[in-house]
Amino acid sequence: MTNKKGATIEQLIEQVIDFRDARDWQQFHNPKDLAISLSLEASELLENFQWKTSEEAVKEKEKEIIDELADVFIYTMMLAHELDIDLTDAVTKKLEKNQVKYPVDKAKGSRKKYGEL
Amino acid sequence: MTNKKGATIEQLIEQVIDFRDARDWQQFHNPKDLAISLSLEASELLENFQWKTSEEAVKEKEKEIIDELADVFIYTMMLAHELDIDLTDAVTKKLEKNQVKYPVDKAKGSRKKYGEL
Amino acid sequence: MTNKKGATIEQLIEQVIDFRDARDWQQFHNPKDLAISLSLEASELLENFQWKTSEEAVKEKEKEIIDELADVFIYTMMLAHELDIDLTDAVTKKLEKNQVKYPVDKAKGSRKKYGEL
Amino acid sequence: MTNKKGATIEQLIEQVIDFRDARDWQQFHNPKDLAISLSLEASELLENFQWKTSEEAVKEKEKEIIDELADVFIYTMMLAHELDIDLTDAVTKKLEKNQVKYPVDKAKGSRKKYGEL
Numbered sequence: 382m383t384n385k386k387g388a389t390i391e392q393l394i395e396q397v398i399d400f401r402d403a404r405d406w407q408q409f410h411n412p413k414d415l416a417i418s419l420s421l422e423a424s425e426l427l428e429n430f431q432w433k434t435s436e437e438a439v440k441e442k443e444k445e446i447i448d449e450l451a452d453v454f455i456y457t458m459m460l461a462h463e464l465d466i467d468l469t470d471a472v473t474k475k476l477e478k479n480q481v482k483y484p485v486d487k488a489k490g491s492r493k494k495y496g497e498l
Numbered sequence: 499m500t501n502k503k504g505a506t507i508e509q510l511i512e513q514v515i516d517f518r519d520a521r522d523w524q525q526f527h528n529p530k531d532l533a534i535s536l537s538l539e540a541s542e543l544l545e546n547f548q549w550k551t552s553e554e555a556v557k558e559k560e561k562e563i564i565d566e567l568a569d570v571f572i573y574t575m576m577l578a579h580e581l582d583i584d585l586t587d588a589v590t591k592k593l594e595k596n597q598v599k600y601p602v603d604k605a606k607g608s609r610k611k612y613g614e615l
Numbered sequence: 616m617t618n619k620k621g622a623t624i625e626q627l628i629e630q631v632i633d634f635r636d637a638r639d640w641q642q643f644h645n646p647k648d649l650a651i652s653l654s655l656e657a658s659e660l661l662e663n664f665q666w667k668t669s670e671e672a673v674k675e676k677e678k679e680i681i682d683e684l685a686d687v688f689i690y691t692m693m694l695a696h697e698l699d700i701d702l703t704d705a706v707t708k709k710l711e712k713n714q715v716k717y718p719v720d721k722a723k724g725s726r727k728k729y730g731e732l
Numbered sequence: 733m734t735n736k737k738g739a740t741i742e743q744l745i746e747q748v749i750d751f752r753d754a755r756d757w758q759q760f761h762n763p764k765d766l767a768i769s770l771s772l773e774a775s776e777l778l779e780n781f782q783w784k785t786s787e788e789a790v791k792e793k794e795k796e797i798i799d800e801l802a803d804v805f806i807y808t809m810m811l812a813h814e815l816d817i818d819l820t821d822a823v824t825k826k827l828e829k830n831q832v833k834y835p836v837d838k839a840k841g842s843r844k845k846y847g848e849l
Contacts, residue, residue: 383527387557388507388586389504389505389506389507390505390506390507390510393507393586393589396589397589397593398594400593400596400597401548402590403606404600404602404606404607404608405600405606405607406605406609409605409609409666410550411545411554411584412547412552412555412556413550413551413552414552414565414665414666416540416543416544416546416547417544417547417661417664417665417768418541418544418665419543419544419570419659420537420540420542420544420658420661421658421662421665422531422540423533423536423537423539423540423570424537424654424658424659425658426533426536426537426657427533427534427536427537427651427654427655428655429533430529430530430533430651431648431651431652431655432535432643432648432843433530433843434530435528435529435530435531436531439529439581443552445583446529446533446583447531447581447583447588448588448592448595449586450574450577450578450581450583450585450588451588451589451591453536453540453570453574454571454574454585454588454589455589455592455593457567457570457571457574460567461567462561462565464556464567465534466516466563466564467538468567468568468571469505469510471564471565471567471568471571472510472513472568472571472572473513474514474568475565475568475569475572476514476517476572478565479517481515483521485520488521488523489520489521489522490521490522490523490525491521492523492526492783492784493736526783526809529690531783534651534781534782535782537654537775537778538775538778538779538782541771541772541775541776542775544768544771544772545772546770547767548768548772549726549760549763549765599823609666609667619763620843621737622740622741622820623740623741624739624740624741624744627741627820630823630824630827631827633821634827634830634831636840637840638834638836638840638841638842639791639840639841640839640843642841643843645786645788646781646786646789647781647784647785647786647789648786650774650777650778650780650781651773651778651781653777653778653792653804654771654774654775654777654778655802656774657767657770657771657772657773657774657804657845660767660770660771660809660828660841661768661770661771663743663767664763664764664767664768664816666762667764669762669763669764669765672764673762673763676767676813677815680763680815680817680827681815681817681822682822682826682829684808684811684812684815684817684819684822685819685822685823685826687770687774688805688808688819688823689826689827691801691804691805691808694801695801698790698794698797698798698801699814700798700801702801702805703744705799705801705802705805705840706744706747706800706802706805706806707747707797708800709803709806710747710751710806712799712842713751714751716756717755719754719755721755722755722757723755723756724755724757724759725755726757726760728751
């Protein structure tokens, strides 16, 4: 495998699925357990920030953060693949929904949830 | 915004950051709170599978699952952008590490963690 | 320390706080990091169920499950102590709220959320 | 239900199980979904701290924090009941293990994990 700068998500998903299939892991990868796995990896990422400021975490745990963020992304792609979800399309449509929930004139500079705006 | 089939991750990140900057939200987006947010979105995704089989969840909650997976990916990209992490590179390198932790001959067909193989 | 069957929560909290103070850890235990820690421990508990049925998990990982559930409870008590929350009172009041959200005649035998009942 | 100051955990669990059984919910409460639920509630608790300092969160979201912490504790008790785990005993034994992992002379004033001490 080589670094493919500017790879499309589809190309990355192919790498991830090749890895999975070489190990015959699809049998375990039902959507519910993939969603559990994604949540676990997000927690492992967060663990690097426990008891620390952002600055301390980034300084002391940069490599671990990169690795865990990669794991989160890997499971995101696996679940998308399993459910036949087009991630590019999903993100684009979600941003469109968020534009309605968080209109610029109300949301600008605010950290409130849309229900509180 | 239009659906950009085959978009690179860099192009998607640009969309996400434009959305953020239009709302002046970078001030809140320190890495620690982004890692918290990623974990929260992964939980919201998982919530769609609570008390259900994979099949029931996908049937009853497909739209919600797509939206929440998009949110997970959006925060993954925001955190990567904030920490200047190249996601394509991070995934490629993580898969290489996982090849060592989970060699095909030992890991094939097994759901054990690498420490138990 | 000895097993105190039938201990009140206040007595258990005292044990937990003694443990903390002997290590001079209160300085790190701000509520936000305690909430993060609670979430991390809940994930470590959940990890024992990853890729498994309930039955497999309980059979293969019983000791780990007990330990992680204890950790969840320990952080629950630490956060309650830090914020001066009476857990007995909080649970009693939450159950009263839930009786309104999930009235027996509507919720009986249903796994729906209160918004869907 | 009345506030039982100084209640034992067993008494609280009885309240929680009565609530569950009145709704005939035991059929859904397999250990895996209870572990998922516990993780989800811990995330809902953490959500109150998102984008905020501890002080801001406690000031703006005190009631929500109390309610979510109660939910975490309720699911902790449900899972303990389902698996026949004595929480008092589990906490006492876990603190004993932690005394070995975090001896006072090494752990005092340090936020390091036991593997790093």
